[in-house]
Amino acid sequence: MHTETKDHAELADVFNKNEARVDWHDETLWWIRQKRDKAVNHLPEWELLRETASQIKDNVLSNLAGYLVQFEENAQKNGIIVHWAADADEHNNIVLGLLHSKGITKMVKSKSMLTEECHLNDYLENNGIEVIDSDLGERIVQLAKEPPSHIVLPCIHKKKEEIGDLFHLHLGTPAGNADPQFLTETARQHLRETFLTRRAALTGVNFAVAETGEFVVCTNEGNADMGAHLAEIHIASMGIEKIIPKRKNLGVFLRLLTRSATGQPITTYSSHFSKPREGTEIHIIIVDNGRSKQLGREDFRNSLKCIRCGACMNTCPVYRRSGGHSYHSAISGPIGAILAPNLDMEKYADLPFASTLCGSCSNVCPVKIDIHQQLYKWRQVIVQNGYAPAGKKAAMKLMSLTLSSPTAYHIGGKAGRFVMKYAPFAVNNKLNLWYKQRDMPEPPKESFGEWYAKNRKA
Amino acid sequence: MKVGLFIPCYVDQFYPGAAIATLQLLEKLGVTVSYPKNQTCCGQPMANSGFEHLTGGCNELFIKNFAEFDYIVAPSGSCVLHIKEHLHSHEHEAGAAGISSKIYELSSFLTDVLKVESLPSKFPFKVGVHQSCHGQRGLHLSQMSELVAAPFSKPHSLLKMVKGIEIVPLSRIDECCGFGGTFCVAEEAVSAKMGKDRVEDHLSHGAEFITGVDMSCLMHMEGILNRRGSKVKVLHLAEILNAD
Amino acid sequence: MVRKKQEGMSTTREQILNAVRANQPALKVLPEVVIPADSINLQAKFTETLTTIGGKVIKAGSYGDIIDYIKSINKAGDRVISSVAGLSDVILSGNTSPLPHSLQDVELAIIKAHFGVAENGAVWITEYLLSQRVLPFICQHLIVILNADDLVANMHQAYEKIGNEHYGYGTFIAGPSKTADIEQSLVLGAHGSRSMTIFLIKPPSD
Numbered sequence: 046m047h048t049e050t051k052d053h054a055e056l057a058d059v060f061n062k063n064e065a066r067v068d069w070h071d072e073t074l075w076w077i078r079q080k081r082d083k084a085v086n087h088l089p090e091w092e093l094l095r096e097t098a099s100q101i102k103d104n105v106l107s108n109l110a111g112y113l114v115q116f117e118e119n120a121q122k123n124g125i126i127v128h129w130a131a132d133a134d135e136h137n138n139i140v141l142g143l144l145h146s147k148g149i150t151k152m153v154k155s156k157s158m159l160t161e162e163c164h165l166n167d168y169l170e171n172n173g174i175e176v177i178d179s180d181l182g183e184r185i186v187q188l189a190k191e192p193p194s195h196i197v198l199p200c201i202h203k204k205k206e207e208i209g210d211l212f213h214l215h216l217g218t219p220a221g222n223a224d225p226q227f228l229t230e231t232a233r234q235h236l237r238e239t240f241l242t243r244r245a246a247l248t249g250v251n252f253a254v255a256e257t258g259e260f261v262v263c264t265n266e267g268n269a270d271m272g273a274h275l276a277e278i279h280i281a282s283m284g285i286e287k288i289i290p291k292r293k294n295l296g297v298f299l300r301l302l303t304r305s306a307t308g309q310p311i312t313t314y315s316s317h318f319s320k321p322r323e324g325t326e327i328h329i330i331i332v333d334n335g336r337s338k339q340l341g342r343e344d345f346r347n348s349l350k351c352i353r354c355g356a357c358m359n360t361c362p363v364y365r366r367s368g369g370h371s372y373h374s375a376i377s378g379p380i381g382a383i384l385a386p387n388l389d390m391e392k393y394a395d396l397p398f399a400s401t402l403c404g405s406c407s408n409v410c411p412v413k414i415d416i417h418q419q420l421y422k423w424r425q426v427i428v429q430n431g432y433a434p435a436g437k438k439a440a441m442k443l444m445s446l447t448l449s450s451p452t453a454y455h456i457g458g459k460a461g462r463f464v465m466k467y468a469p470f471a472v473n474n475k476l477n478l479w480y481k482q483r484d485m486p487e488p489p490k491e492s493f494g495e496w497y498a499k500n501r502k503a
Numbered sequence: 504m505k506v507g508l509f510i511p512c513y514v515d516q517f518y519p520g521a522a523i524a525t526l527q528l529l530e531k532l533g534v535t536v537s538y539p540k541n542q543t544c545c546g547q548p549m550a551n552s553g554f555e556h557l558t559g560g561c562n563e564l565f566i567k568n569f570a571e572f573d574y575i576v577a578p579s580g581s582c583v584l585h586i587k588e589h590l591h592s593h594e595h596e597a598g599a600a601g602i603s604s605k606i607y608e609l610s611s612f613l614t615d616v617l618k619v620e621s622l623p624s625k626f627p628f629k630v631g632v633h634q635s636c637h638g639q640r641g642l643h644l645s646q647m648s649e650l651v652a653a654p655f656s657k658p659h660s661l662l663k664m665v666k667g668i669e670i671v672p673l674s675r676i677d678e679c680c681g682f683g684g685t686f687c688v689a690e691e692a693v694s695a696k697m698g699k700d701r702v703e704d705h706l707s708h709g710a711e712f713i714t715g716v717d718m719s720c721l722m723h724m725e726g727i728l729n730r731r732g733s734k735v736k737v738l739h740l741a742e743i744l745n746a747d
Numbered sequence: 748m749v750r751k752k753q754e755g756m757s758t759t760r761e762q763i764l765n766a767v768r769a770n771q772p773a774l775k776v777l778p779e780v781v782i783p784a785d786s787i788n789l790q791a792k793f794t795e796t797l798t799t800i801g802g803k804v805i806k807a808g809s810y811g812d813i814i815d816y817i818k819s820i821n822k823a824g825d826r827v828i829s830s831v832a833g834l835s836d837v838i839l840s841g842n843t844s845p846l847p848h849s850l851q852d853v854e855l856a857i858i859k860a861h862f863g864v865a866e867n868g869a870v871w872i873t874e875y876l877l878s879q880r881v882l883p884f885i886c887q888h889l890i891v892i893l894n895a896d897d898l899v900a901n902m903h904q905a906y907e908k909i910g911n912e913h914y915g916y917g918t919f920i921a922g923p924s925k926t927a928d929i930e931q932s933l934v935l936g937a938h939g940s941r942s943m944t945i946f947l948i949k950p951p952s953d
Binding site: 053054057058060061064067071075082085086088089091092360362363366367397398399400401402403404405407408409421424425427428429433437438441442444445446447448449450451454478479481482483484485486488489491492493494495496497498501 | 510512514515516517518519520522523526538540541542543544546548549550551552553554555556557558559560561563564636637640641647648649650651652675677678679681682683684685686687688689690691692693694695696697698699700722723725726727729730
């Protein structure tokens with residue numbers, strides 16, 4: 046996928062060429078949003094849980110260094126080996142070094158958005174390591190040589206027929222068989238062989254508990270456990286923000302996570318890793334990769350509260366109609382749009398603008414991140430850092446001058462409804478873009494101001 | 504009670520009918536309303552595009568126009584939200600803060616300040632109600648479907664006072680219409696698709712009119728309706744509440 | 748690119764911690780969680796929830812009921828493993844290798860759980876109850892034995908019950924493994940067990 050040259054609007058435009066498919070994508074994700082609504086409405090304490098989770102994360106972010114040190118100390122006491130990585134390169138290099146040290150050339154991996162962020166698979170493959178993703182959705186996009194389009198549902202953009210074709214090509218299933226049950230069974234057999242023959246397994250981390258040094262990995266498929274419990278070396282990659290203070294805080298987060306993500310009351314497996322099995326090793330890599338910088342951005346700090354449930358994607362009317370790949374970033378959707386500019390403001394300057402600021406994302410967020418407010422704030426930061434197109438700057442200056450002056454506004458209005466030229470929906474004179482699928486409003490014979498002057502005495 | 508009428512720029516220029524209905528409705532309810540003639544815009548178009556730093560002129564003008572009033576009322580949730588959240592001034596910050604606390608979107612002014620309990624209006628048609636995001640999620644004019652909380656709706660409670668009206672149900676009660684200010688041209692494909700989907704929800708439930716508290720959303724949906732040759736019309740909430 | 752630890756230079760660890768210290772805001776207090784548990788019929792709620800997520804609940808009076816059930820579903824030649832004292836004599840069909848891989852052909856595994864959670868149908872299992880961590884995942888089918896009195900209402904109570912217990916590995920399991928990655932069609936039996944049956948044990952005398 047070479048999406049770097051196109052921005053969100055252009056990629057969304059391509060996605061919208063097939064309207065039936067957009068409808069399908071929209072309805073699939075809306076269905077998940079509805080499942081989420083149903084699940085959360087079973088809990089009268091839902092809003093209190095969200096508030097509590099948000100406050101726990103506030104505490105975490107305010108004492109992050111302390112908790113990281115505490116976690117490291119306790120994990121080491123448990124016999125876990127802890128590594129630190131400042132960025133993606135360092136993380137990838139640590140993984141490669143661990144594999145080299147054991148003479149391992151093949152690794153099985155369960156879902157980890159951090160490794161997507163670090164482009165670990167590409168790096169390892171370029172260094173002669175075969176990586177197989179074991180989450181079914183991740184395996185499917187891996188076979189398709191695509192990045193995941195959703196953090197929880199990696200191949201939500203793919204139709205079952207396309208998956209059937211991929212399996213036919215790579216796994217030898219009969220051509221034309223697109224039955225989800227059959228395809229899942231095929232993947233089960235294929236990956237079981239993988240689990241049984243891999244000496245190294247990499248997993249992500251959902252939560253790392255400072256108080257105990259344990260970490261929790263949540264899956265529905267059981268793939269993280271199958272990989273970890275059969276391997277000699279279990280590598281767990283975590284961002285610094287995955288820390289929570291106490292074990293009992295898991296009660297809050299595990300209640301929120303899966304209800305928000307898929308509408309299930311909990312994932313099938315919530316596994317707590319504290320010590321390695323006898324004769325094996327657990328390594329944790331604690332990764333910064335821009336997070337400490339985001340921590341210092343007061344307006345954007347609490348984006349680090351994210352627990353990666355994906356609810357903001359499912360509810361986002363723009364995400365549902367543009368697809369995850371249109372965000373050209375490892376983490377797509379509203380949360381991706383407030384995380385990505387921190388990593389590369391120029392490359393991701395378009396993302397905070399890929400929103401109507403409707404605010405639904407902030408309302409579903411289980412840790413109450415003010416996502417839409419941050420989208421607004423990123424727009425200001427991006428413009429002030431000089432990443433706005435020149436034409437837009439000029440139009441905005443003119444608009445500002447006109448709207449700051451009643452005289453200019455009224456002259457502009459009289460001279461053929463100035464709004465026609467500079468209205469909010471027609472900035473940059475791109476009237477044609479409005480008109481492509483929508484009619485213009487009919488200009489009335491007089492403005493309200495003109496009517497008022499005639500009909501009401503000042 | 505001195506009430507200043509704030510008419511957003513695009514309502515002034517394109518939808519004077521909504522503004523007139525707002526004025527007449529308030530007058531009917533016994534409120535003395537004046538319209539400062541030097542008003543222009545709340546500055547939101549610039550701010551939402553990332554140019555909040557260019558809104559200083561608009562802000563000063565707004566404060567100058569409206570500081571004297573006890574209440575400021577506007578037929579737009581979006582513009583009111585912008586003023587509430589983003590009106591600042593280096594020289595008149597107290598004035599800005601004062602305005603933020605006394606500016607009301609029309610429906611909440613009717614329900615919360617005037618505490619309207621009945622209306623003399625009549626509108627014997629099937630109406631779909633569009634929940635504009637900034638009014639709903641920003642100003643909490645209605646409960647939001649994402650939250651676990653008791654439902655309410657200020658616009659609905661007012662519409663229910665109108666004789667003969669039938670409010671049609673919707674499949675997605677508070678999905679965004681896709682207007683989004685400059686989003687509507689910057690992200691043309693998604694914006695138009697969102698508008699089409701929203702309109703379809705109203706049409707498939709038999710709406711003869713689509714109403715709401717924000718003319719910008721309605722303008723967007725009107726553009727879609729007219730393009731598909733539909734006879735369904737959009738009307739601002741004020742126009743229905745003022746109908747007889 | 749890659750930072751090697753050199754003398755006189757700070758390590759990556761110190762760099763990260765220093766950056767975090769420099770950027771973290773003033774301390775905010777950790778909230779206490781005060782969420783009361785509803786007084787509900789725990790067994791009914793647990794059964795309802797687990798059934799909804801694809802599990803099965805059977806009430807039993809004694810281990811004898813479980814043995815009868817296993818004999819009724821077990822086909823000749825199926826490998827059955829139990830880590831439950833009191834059952835292994837009857838059903839154990841051999842587990843001698845210390846390698847977890849040796850469990851790859853297990854058809855049915857029978858394990859005990861410490862307790863269950865009514866709100867989500869999950870059971871808490873630590874490795875103390877397992878011969879191998881991989882057992883409940885690698886088996887084709889899973890039976891879990893749970894004392895009917897060992898149920899809590901929600902996850903807050905669950906962690907209260909776990910307390911400060913030390914374990915090398917513990918997991919909540921809620922139903923059979925599943926995926927909906929293909930067009931959101933729910934399929935049971937992804938990588939872990941294809942089914943999960945819970946025996947709620949309550950002696951008749953109670």
